[in-house]
Amino acid sequence: MRRSRCYLGAVALLLALAAVLTGRGRLAAAAHIERQLPEQRRLVAALQLTDLALWSEARYTRHPAMTDLFSPFQDHPGAMEHFPAGALFAPRWHTPETAIGIRRRDAEAR
Amino acid sequence: MHRVKILEYALAALLRRPGKSAAILTAYTLLVTVLCSVLLLTHALKTEAEQLLAEGPELVVQQTLAGRHDLIPERTAATIAAIPGVASVTPRIWGYYYDSLTKANYTLLAADPAASPLELVAGRLPENEGECAVGMGVAAARRIGVNDDLILIDAANVGTIFTVTGVFKAESRLFTEDLVVVPGEALRRFFAIPAGMATDLAVRVHNPGEIETIAAKVKRQLPATRPITRNDLLRTYRAVFDWRGGMMLALFASALLAFCILAWDKATGLNAGERREIGILKAVGWDTGDVLMLKFWEGLALSLLAFLLGYTLAFAMVFHWGVPVLGDVLRGWSVIFPDLHPVPHVDLYQMATLAFLTIVPFVASTVIPAWRAATSDPDEVMRQ
Numbered sequence: 001m002r003r004s005r006c007y008l009g010a011v012a013l014l015l016a017l018a019a020v021l022t023g024r025g026r027l028a029a030a031a032h033i034e035r036q037l038p039e040q041r042r043l044v045a046a047l048q049l050t051d052l053a054l055w056s057e058a059r060y061t062r063h064p065a066m067t068d069l070f071s072p073f074q075d076h077p078g079a080m081e082h083f084p085a086g087a088l089f090a091p092r093w094h095t096p097e098t099a100i101g102i103r104r105r106d107a108e109a110r
Numbered sequence: 111m112h113r114v115k116i117l118e119y120a121l122a123a124l125l126r127r128p129g130k131s132a133a134i135l136t137a138y139t140l141l142v143t144v145l146c147s148v149l150l151l152t153h154a155l156k157t158e159a160e161q162l163l164a165e166g167p168e169l170v171v172q173q174t175l176a177g178r179h180d181l182i183p184e185r186t187a188a189t190i191a192a193i194p195g196v197a198s199v200t201p202r203i204w205g206y207y208y209d210s211l212t213k214a215n216y217t218l219l220a221a222d223p224a225a226s227p228l229e230l231v232a233g234r235l236p237e238n239e240g241e242c243a244v245g246m247g248v249a250a251a252r253r254i255g256v257n258d259d260l261i262l263i264d265a266a267n268v269g270t271i272f273t274v275t276g277v278f279k280a281e282s283r284l285f286t287e288d289l290v291v292v293p294g295e296a297l298r299r300f301f302a303i304p305a306g307m308a309t310d311l312a313v314r315v316h317n318p319g320e321i322e323t324i325a326a327k328v329k330r331q332l333p334a335t336r337p338i339t340r341n342d343l344l345r346t347y348r349a350v351f352d353w354r355g356g357m358m359l360a361l362f363a364s365a366l367l368a369f370c371i372l373a374w375d376k377a378t379g380l381n382a383g384e385r386r387e388i389g390i391l392k393a394v395g396w397d398t399g400d401v402l403m404l405k406f407w408e409g410l411a412l413s414l415l416a417f418l419l420g421y422t423l424a425f426a427m428v429f430h431w432g433v434p435v436l437g438d439v440l441r442g443w444s445v446i447f448p449d450l451h452p453v454p455h456v457d458l459y460q461m462a463t464l465a466f467l468t469i470v471p472f473v474a475s476t477v478i479p480a481w482r483a484a485t486s487d488p489d490e491v492m493r494q
Contacts, residue, residue, distance in 0.1 A: 003121040004114050007411060014418035021425045025454030032453045033161070036281055039229045041165040043282055046228060046235075047221055048202055048312045050166050050343055052159055053245065053287040056215040057443035059206060062288070065338060065346040066170065066310075068178050099253050100211075102261055104271060 113407075116400065120407035123387070135416055137372060142420025142468055143427070144365045147436050149460055150428045154452035156351035162285060163343050167312035168321050170202075170338045171328055179336075181307040186332060190313055193327050195320045201308030203297050207262060207290070212251040214445035218262075218301070220294035230286075232256060233276030236293050243276035247287035247446035260290070265302035272296075283448035313337075369468070385483050392488035401484040402477055409476030413469040421461065429454040 043049075055061035060068070124131045171190060173182035187199040203220040223237040233256040236242050242260055244252075254260055260272045278286035292300065303309075313328075315321050325337040388401055396404075427434060433450040441447045 003125070004118040007117070007121055007415075011414060011418065014415070014422060018418055018422050018425070021422065021429075022456055022458070025425070025429060025456055029453050029455050037161060040162055040282060040285075043228055043230045043278075044162050044285060045165040047219060047286075047289075047291065048167050048200065049285055050163065050170060050338075051285070052155075052162075052347070053217070053247070053283075053285050053289065053446075053448065054155075054440070055442060055444045056217070056247075056288045056446050061442070061444075062206070062215065062217060064350055065343040066172070066179075101253070102259065104259055 113403070116403050117407045117411070120404050120411055123404070124408060124411065131412065134372070135412055137368070138413065138416035138468075138472070139419045139423070141365050141369050142417050142464075143423045145464060145468070146421050146424030146461070147428050147433075149464060150424055150454075150456065151433060151436060151440075151450075151452060152351040153457050153460060154428065154455045156348060157455040158284065158453055159347040159351070160344055163340070163347065166340055166343060167200075168315040168318065168340050169313035169325055169328070171311040171313060171332075172336045172338065173310070174334055174336050179310075181303060182310055182335070184306050184308050186335070187311055189331060190311065190328055193324055193331075195316055195324055197314040197316050200312045200314075202310050202312050203294055203301075203303060204309050205297075205301050209251070209262070212445060214247075214251050214288070216248055216288050216290050216446075218290045218292060218297055220297040221291045223293065230279045230282040231276040232279055233274070235291060236272075236275050236296075239293065239296050240272055241275045241293065242272035243278065243289075243291040244274055245278045245286040245289040245446075246280060246283055247448065248290055249274070249277045251446060262290070262300070264300045270300055280449075287448040288446045369471075372472075384480075388480060388483045389488045389490075392484065398481075398484045402481055405477045405480035405484075406473060409473035410469070413472040417465055417469055425454075425456075428452065 050066055051063045053062070171182065171186070173180045173186075182201075184201045187201060190196060191199045205218055207216045207218050208214075209216055221235055221243075223235055227234060231243060233243065244254070244260065248260075249255060252260060254274055256274055256277055258274050260274055261269050262272065264270045272290075272292065276291075278289065297303075298305070313324070315324055321339050321341070325339050328335060328337045391401055391404070392398075427436070429452065433440070433452075437450050440450070
């Protein structure tokens with residue numbers, strides 16, 4: 001019976017872990033709705049935002065709902081990008097190693 | 111007790127083939143992890159988008175020219191405001207700016223300074239010419255903060271200096287990451303937008319039940335416009351983040367295909383050793399029901415463990431470890447992309463469906479071939 005006890009113990013442990021994670025997640029989501037969401041919504045209303053700032057790579061991804069009707073993703077919901085480039089080229093990230101700081105002369109006075 | 115003994119035997123049978131069992135458990139766990147993380151992430155982002163954008167404008171009216179988005183005359187606002195049920199019409203000025211220094215795209219947006227103070231802005235929104243507020247992504251890309259200068263090149267190819275008066279806080283990153291908020295007239299001059307024109311019109315409607323009717327009236331009275339309702343916005347996000355959406359589909363399809371191959375491989379039959387084992391069990395007195403129960407527990411033991419491990423891993427990856435791997439897939443070509451820390455909105459029904467769709471086919475693919483062998487004559491099975 002040793003193996004079955006170990007197995008059932010492991011399953012019970014994982015089940016408890018999954019339940020705790022899910023329960024804590026739901027509590028966190030409820031706390032977010034109560035505390036942070038109202039202020040986030042106030043900002044969305046004040047700036048009249050229409051989209052999430054997730055993808056800034058192209059206008060049809062930055063504002064999926066606002067873009068021209070013939071853009072990719074707008075032909076029909078969930079449409080894939082037309083262009084093979086999207087599948088062939090790996091994304092590249094430009095993170096400059098150096099930066100040039102430019103200040104106005106009166107900046108120090110401020 | 112009888113079932114526990116069969117489970118004990120099933121576990122012993124799995125441990126007699128440790129390599130095969132470990133390989134199946136690993137592949138199965140990885141599959142569940144990928145599927146679960148895709149579903150958890152897309153559901154969390156979809157829920158967050160729906161909750162946030164519920165406060166966006168009820169209706170956005172765009173001008174179209176030759177099938178493309180064009181600037182809209184501000185006088186159109188009066189025509190729309192005259193439609194019964196419309197509360198207010200506000201011209202919006204916004205646009206995109208490619209920053210060659212950081213090779214990133216920013217969204218420049220005019221804001222009403224009357225909206226200040228906002229808790230989610232460290233500092234304040236711009237009130238005067240030459241001021242701006244920026245998202246955390248822009249601040250990080252340009253390495254600037256409050257009271258620093260942001261220099262952007264305007265439509266006349268002249269550098270324009272904006273003093274940063276505010277940086278949007280981390281809690282708003284999901285919708286302000288690439289924003290540069292500038293006073294209206296300053297932005298009009300920056301983009302050289304002619305006086306009396308706007309990018310689009312934001313329409314507030316008294317009764318949400320009338321939005322579709324007002325959109326239809328706008329389209330009828332101003333045929334060259336495209337009214338976009340808040341429902342359209344929400345529907346777009348539902349579609350983008352849906353199971354069938356974009357890259358997620360590719361991940362989901364490949365993972366599902368791999369699982370189908372695994373299940374099909376198991377379902378096509380037992381190997382000679384497994385057949386002989388079933389024959390011996392039947393010869394020593396096990397009946398068909400016991401053999402099927404044994405195979406059922408073998409399948410369930412593996413798939414239950416794999417599902418629980420996969421779900422726990424996926425949950426930790428999406429909600430605690432900042433979405434590794436999947437976040438990069440989601441990021442695509444975006445230079446400015448918010449750190450993903452989605453609010454853990456979990457759809458238990460979705461998870462139950464996934465458990466059903468992964469556990470049941472695997473258990474069935476273990477039991478069905480065993481059933482074929484278990485109903486045959488033990489002598490015949492052992493001789494094969």
